[in-house]
Amino acid sequence: MLPPVMAGVDGSAESLAAAEWAAREAARRDRPLRLVHAWQRQPRKDAGPSAAAAQRRVLRQAEDRIRRTCPGVGVDAEQVEGPATGALLHAAEQAELVVLASRGRSGFTGFVVGSVALGVVARATLPVVLVRAGEEASDEHLPAGDGSPSTRTGYQDVVLGLDLGDPCDEVIEFAFEAARLHVVHPWQEPSPLGLGPGEIGLVNGPAQADEWLGFLDAVIKVWRDKYPEVEVVETVAEGRARSVLVRAATGASLLVVGRRTSERPAGPRTGPVTHAAVQHVGCPVAVVPHE
Structure with missing residues (x-):
């Protein structure tokens, strides 16, 4: 199997924009797209089932958006548990390219004001692309006449x-x-x-x-x-x-x-x-x- 383009998602608008950019790049490279959501389990006893369901919703939301906006791209999705930087780096070991939001939501479910993105950039052994919120397909193209x-x-x-x-x-x-x-x-x-x-x-x-x-x-x-x-x-x-x-x-x-x-x-x-x-x-x- 060809190595995929990997996108980290955390439920934020920023990460969804990054996932769409990754999907367009996967199509251009004729590669599959892999969506990865890294999360860290909370110690509270009442956080288990509801927290796990929330993590699954993050991936479903991203998958649905990619299948709607880039229907020709093959997509798979995976949850990885652990500190986000390390978990994403481990997941990226078989990828061709990693795409992340340059900013994301705060909290245990995602990127903390860019620290995870910067941590991945500083340690990755493959190219990493950082994408800002609001990035759209038309931004890559010259304006019309x-x-x-x-x-x-x-x-x-x-x-x-x-x-x-x-x-x-x-x-x-x-x-x-x-x-x-x-x-x-x-x-x-x-x-x-x-x-x-x-x-x-x-x-x-x-x-x-x-x-x-x-x-x-x-x-x-x-x-x-x-x-x-x-x-x-x-x-x-x-x-x-x-x-x-x-x-x-x-x-x-x-x-x-x-x-x-x-x-x-x-x-x-x-x-x-x-x-x-x-x-x-x-x-x-x-x-x-x-x-």
Whole structure:
């Protein structure tokens, strides 16, 4: 069986929007959809049967919505018990992609103000897409000729935030497989103390931008050749990476960023750029782990 696209649901409007996004992505990838609801049993003696019934309703609600809005997608559903972050990570081990709400309801039944989503992003070994409430199929597409929302037009850009100092293949490939691509490399004027012979920072600002654009074109060329059907726009922009990416993702259908999986003394983290993207970008954000 092909690995599924997995969506975590908790009964909130945010998680239902994420499940619908996951269903559309499953259809695009020709994969089944797996809905997973993680919950933690309460110690109160009177919470058992009613709590269990409530958890089943969460999955039924999500299944009914997906079958109504994406009828061609194969769907299965599962309850997993335990702390949400660990339970979702365990359930994701056989998945191709995980989709979660970037915000969800508080309480034991679901995500606590995004902490579960961030915890999964920080520890997952596969791509995780975070989706905000209100995300609809038409948000992925260009407006119709009269400016109205449409699902019959071409797709909006997929924005790839690329660090030319660490251009990871897994991150680039995920973005190319997503669709029409806008690649952005943020850069800042380096400190003279950090320069070595031949560094780009030894030339003036406009020339630095041209040099970075040349590097970006060289990195992307092999991917252009591999995916000739993908239209690619390349941009280098001076400024802090988090600010550049938030601006570049305005109006996009998806922002793709990488996350290094190497352990740090403080344990798994999302990193400042990824954290800023998750908090401030309006479109879905795909976080792709890499070495």
